[in-house]
Amino acid sequence: MEPLLKVEALDMSFGGVQALSEVSFSALAGRITAVIGPNGAGKTTAINCISGVYRPQGGRVLFGGQAITGLAPHVLARQGLTRTFQNLQVFTNLTVLENVMVGLHGVTGKGFVSAMLRLPGQRAEERRIRARALEALTFLGLAARAGLPAGQLSYGDRKRVELARALVARPKLVLLDEPVAGLNPAETEEMGRVLLEVRRQGVGLLLVEHDMSLVMRVSDQVVVLHFGRQIAQGDPQAIQRHPEVLRTYLGCQDQPPPGVEPAIALEAAHA
Amino acid sequence: MNGGRAFLWQLLALAAAVVLAPLLVGNPYHLNVLNVMALNVLVVTGLNLLIGFAGHISLGHAAFYGLGAYVSGILSSTHGWDPWLSSLAAALVVALVALVIGIPTLRLAGNYLVMATLGFNLIVTILILQLDEFTGGPSGFSGIPPLKVLGRSLASDQQFYWLVWGAALLGLLLARNLADSRVGRGLKALHDSPVAAAAVGVPTAAYKVKVFVLSAVYASLAGSLYAHYFGIVTPKTFDIFFSVELVTMCLVGGMGSLWGGFFGAAFLTPLPQVLHVFDEYKDVFFGGILLVLLIYQPQGLAGLWTRHARARAARSA
Numbered sequence: 001m002e003p004l005l006k007v008e009a010l011d012m013s014f015g016g017v018q019a020l021s022e023v024s025f026s027a028l029a030g031r032i033t034a035v036i037g038p039n040g041a042g043k044t045t046a047i048n049c050i051s052g053v054y055r056p057q058g059g060r061v062l063f064g065g066q067a068i069t070g071l072a073p074h075v076l077a078r079q080g081l082t083r084t085f086q087n088l089q090v091f092t093n094l095t096v097l098e099n100v101m102v103g104l105h106g107v108t109g110k111g112f113v114s115a116m117l118r119l120p121g122q123r124a125e126e127r128r129i130r131a132r133a134l135e136a137l138t139f140l141g142l143a144a145r146a147g148l149p150a151g152q153l154s155y156g157d158r159k160r161v162e163l164a165r166a167l168v169a170r171p172k173l174v175l176l177d178e179p180v181a182g183l184n185p186a187e188t189e190e191m192g193r194v195l196l197e198v199r200r201q202g203v204g205l206l207l208v209e210h211d212m213s214l215v216m217r218v219s220d221q222v223v224v225l226h227f228g229r230q231i232a233q234g235d236p237q238a239i240q241r242h243p244e245v246l247r248t249y250l251g252c253q254d255q256p257p258p259g260v261e262p263a264i265a266l267e268a269a270h271a
Numbered sequence: 272m273n274g275g276r277a278f279l280w281q282l283l284a285l286a287a288a289v290v291l292a293p294l295l296v297g298n299p300y301h302l303n304v305l306n307v308m309a310l311n312v313l314v315v316t317g318l319n320l321l322i323g324f325a326g327h328i329s330l331g332h333a334a335f336y337g338l339g340a341y342v343s344g345i346l347s348s349t350h351g352w353d354p355w356l357s358s359l360a361a362a363l364v365v366a367l368v369a370l371v372i373g374i375p376t377l378r379l380a381g382n383y384l385v386m387a388t389l390g391f392n393l394i395v396t397i398l399i400l401q402l403d404e405f406t407g408g409p410s411g412f413s414g415i416p417p418l419k420v421l422g423r424s425l426a427s428d429q430q431f432y433w434l435v436w437g438a439a440l441l442g443l444l445l446a447r448n449l450a451d452s453r454v455g456r457g458l459k460a461l462h463d464s465p466v467a468a469a470a471v472g473v474p475t476a477a478y479k480v481k482v483f484v485l486s487a488v489y490a491s492l493a494g495s496l497y498a499h500y501f502g503i504v505t506p507k508t509f510d511i512f513f514s515v516e517l518v519t520m521c522l523v524g525g526m527g528s529l530w531g532g533f534f535g536a537a538f539l540t541p542l543p544q545v546l547h548v549f550d551e552y553k554d555v556f557f558g559g560i561l562l563v564l565l566i567y568q569p570q571g572l573a574g575l576w577t578r579h580a581r582a583r584a585a586r587s588a
Contacts, residue, residue: 051470052469053466072469072474073466073469073470074469074470074471074472074473074474074475077469077470077471077472078472082470082471083470085466085467085470089464089466089467089470090464090467091459091460091463091464091467091468092463093459093462093463094456094459094460094463098456098459099460101453101456102456102457102460102468102471102473103471104453104471105453105456105457105460105468105471105472105473106471106472106473107472108453110452110453110454111454112449112454112481112485115448115449115452115453115454115455116445116446116448116449117445117448118448122452122453125453126452126453129453165471166470166471169471169472
């Protein structure tokens with residue numbers, strides 16, 4: 001199967017710091033791909049290059065076979081590529097429902113004039129937007145909070161609002177920057193279930209995450225970055241036994257110390 | 272910016288007050304103050320769309336107001352255009368000017384944008400003063416014909432009252448419609464977090480320019496109404512001090528609140544008239560109000576109102 005997303009030899013540096021060098025990996029449609037690596041490995045930079053926040057200095061990004069390198073984020077959203085943010089970016093002045101309604105901006109089209117004059121087509125579109133946003137909120141268990149200002153939600157609920165906002169337009173691929181960072185174990189468990197359900201619905205996910213047990217549980221593919229270089233890509237089992245990964249995380253050549261689960265060992269190395 | 276059902280009821284209440292006010296106000300001078308107030312409501316509502324939505328302050332809106340007045344005034348008197356047509360033409364010219372100004376300046380952040388709009392206002396004032404062949408220079412441009420409806424000139428304070436308040440109410444309604452729409456949500460989102468708004472498909476740069484153009488058109492239409500009401504325009508009416516006054520009205524009323532424009536204009540327009548003592552020191556006075564308000568009540572008068580409503584809701588809950 002041709003990958004939905006192909007990242008080819010991305011280069012990005014900030015001042016003298018090489019954040020990404022020749023990074024290549026791919027993500028399949030309808031599958032979960034995780035990008036892991038120690039802090040400073042370039043994971044978020046990679047996401048920012050893919051989503052158009054940064055323009056990479058070298059290499060290219062293909063989405064559905066088309067080159068999308070350097071396209072503006074709002075153009076990518078229209079093509080079915082959305083994202084969430086590591087430091088939450090919920091619209092605090094909007095209600096929970098309105099936050100998710102904004103998520104449909106890229107796939108709807110009524111402009112200033114039809115909005116000001118309330119033309120009939122505009123009202124029908126508004127109704128469709130509202131209905132779809134409510135559907136997405138219901139899916140994430142937030143329907144009861146639809147009318148609250150998003151600024152009043154708990155941290156965990158804000159994360160779910162962000163996810164609903166990224167999913168509501170039924171994108172082909174969602175980039176998730178640390179979807180469970182800061183969540184308690186129960187919330188993390190729940191988020192894992194949600195991610196698998198989203199995958200079941202055919203949406204591809206590319207997630208950057210530090211929680212190794214979650215990564216190993218939900219991912220189809222894992223990409224490992226280290227100091228701006230891609231050092232491995234494969235399924236979770238293979239990654240846990242990949243010599244280069246073990247060396248990077250644990251400082252040992254081959255196997256984790258006896259009696260330690262590989263996933264737990266990776267986790268411990270992170271912390 | 273809240274644009275739910277409650278707003279429509281409040282707008283209806285204001286419309287009722289507008290209908291009743293002339294019964295209580297017989298004095299033409301007071302009607303004149305009410306008319307100027309409506310013009311200010313229109314400009315400040317437009318300005319508030321920019322400040323409240325895009326989060327940008329413009330110190331150049333007096334220039335858009337002035338361009339609307341001068342362009343429509345000159346076209347209708349020197350060139351004999353119908354005043355309605357000349358007002359529309361002025362709005363188009365201003366939209367174009369705002370587009371040309373907006374595309375480079377809206378890339379600037381915060382204070383730089385304020386300085387750019389301020390500079391623009393200064394340029395327009397100087398042009399009006401220097402092109403005296405067309406504009407009449409410092410002594411102003413007079414002989415502007417009034418607007419006509421069904422062949423009747425709207426020359427008196429009373430007749431103009433209906434027109435200008437109708438326009439102000441319509442301006443508020445259209446602003447509310449925009450706030451409560453796909454575009455309005457996109458604008459509010461880009462004010463909260465530009466990167467997140469872009470990530471879901473909001474064309475942030477284009478929206479900023481569009482809302483800037485829209486707010487300039489509000490100012491232009493108000494300016495054209497002004498010109499055809501007074502029949503004379505002078506450069507001093509549209510200098511940077513008026514831009515500061517408009518921003519003050521916006522802040523006093525409540526930034527980003529749909530009613531902010533109304534409250535601000537309603538409170539500050541009659542003030543210099545009521546307190547004649549202060550007329551000499553008007554700019555000092557406005558500056559003082561601005562300072563006190565930003566320190567103690569940054570949400571403006573509209574904020575006072577919502578705080579009161581929230582407290583009442585909390586008590587009854």
